[in-house]
Amino acid sequence: MGTPVPESPVLTARSLVKDFRGFRAVDGVDLDVADGAVHALVGPNGAGKTTLFHLLTGFHRPTAGRIHVGGRDLTGKRPEQIARHGVARSFQITSLFPQMTPREHLELALQAGTTLGWRFWRSDRALRRFTDRALDLLDQVGLAAHADEPAGALAYGRKRALELALALALDPRVLLLDEPTAGMGTEDIDRTVELIRRIRAGRTVVMVEHNMTVVAALADRVTVLQAGRVLVEGPYAEVRRDHRVISAYLGDARAAH
Numbered sequence: 001m002g003t004p005v006p007e008s009p010v011l012t013a014r015s016l017v018k019d020f021r022g023f024r025a026v027d028g029v030d031l032d033v034a035d036g037a038v039h040a041l042v043g044p045n046g047a048g049k050t051t052l053f054h055l056l057t058g059f060h061r062p063t064a065g066r067i068h069v070g071g072r073d074l075t076g077k078r079p080e081q082i083a084r085h086g087v088a089r090s091f092q093i094t095s096l097f098p099q100m101t102p103r104e105h106l107e108l109a110l111q112a113g114t115t116l117g118w119r120f121w122r123s124d125r126a127l128r129r130f131t132d133r134a135l136d137l138l139d140q141v142g143l144a145a146h147a148d149e150p151a152g153a154l155a156y157g158r159k160r161a162l163e164l165a166l167a168l169a170l171d172p173r174v175l176l177l178d179e180p181t182a183g184m185g186t187e188d189i190d191r192t193v194e195l196i197r198r199i200r201a202g203r204t205v206v207m208v209e210h211n212m213t214v215v216a217a218l219a220d221r222v223t224v225l226q227a228g229r230v231l232v233e234g235p236y237a238e239v240r241r242d243h244r245v246i247s248a249y250l251g252d253a254r255a256a257h
């Protein structure tokens with residue numbers, strides 16, 4: 001019997017750096033996201049969470065360092081190339097088309113994601129397949145009853161649920177969520193936590209999240225960033241007790257609420 005091999009991470013970053021005209025927003029970050037985990041990125045305002053998120057999804061090119069997904073080096077790849085390797089991110093509401101219905105958004109996303117040719121997906125059978133899958137995804141995020149309303153008329157929480165469904169349309173192995181509960185009231189937050197619990201099955205979730213109750217409810221591991229660096233990394237229960245985190249982040253957050 002050999003030594004047990006530690007669970008291999010699905011997503012890793014090594015010595016990741018991002019400079020903006022001389023300002024170092026991400027400063028040598030190492031990150032290991034375990035396969036199947038919910039991994040939260042937290043930290044005070046300006047810590048570099050969003051910049052790191054953009055680096056991991058190819059929306060920013062790193063100044064230095066490397067990013068691997070499933071053992072493959074994807075450093076410097078474009079967002080669509082990274083998406084093709086099973087990494088999808090939630091999109092912001094601003095990317096929704098107000099006149100289009102949730103079903104139409106999903107059908108479009110599913111069509112765009114197919115490798116089948118134009119002729120194929122114009123056939124009735126193919127279109128029906130997209131419609132069935134679109135309705136299935138809308139059902140998963142609790143939007144089945146709103147499938148045919150204009151997206152612009154949906155309540156805020158439902159728009160965010162539609163963003164999630166759009167990311168799920170790619171059936172990603174790794175799903176990155178940018179502040180999934182930002183701007184939500186308690187009811188929508190609870191619903192979103194339940195939703196993430198459901199959709200995490202069979203995939204890995206990385207989320208930037210300010211709400212520590214949400215982090216506590218969902219995250220297996222937490223990386224705390226401060227001034228572009230990893231301050232602490234570990235399970236939430238340990239991280240929340242770490243005195244450096246309490247003073248750098250939780251203390252600030254408590255003071256602010």
Ligand SMILES: Nc1ncnc2c1ncn2[C@@H]1O[C@H](COP(=O)(O)OP(=O)(O)OP(=O)(O)O)[C@@H](O)[C@H]1O
Nearest residue numbers: 020023024025043044045046047048049050051052
């Ligand atoms: N495009 C940019 N150009 C210049 N500076 C930037 C740019 N994007 C981010 N920064 C700076 O990098 C630092 C980290 O920003 P980032 O948005 O990643 O932090 P954050 O942890 O996500 O903060 P918040 O919680 O407020 O969203 C900040 O000081 C910010 O002003």
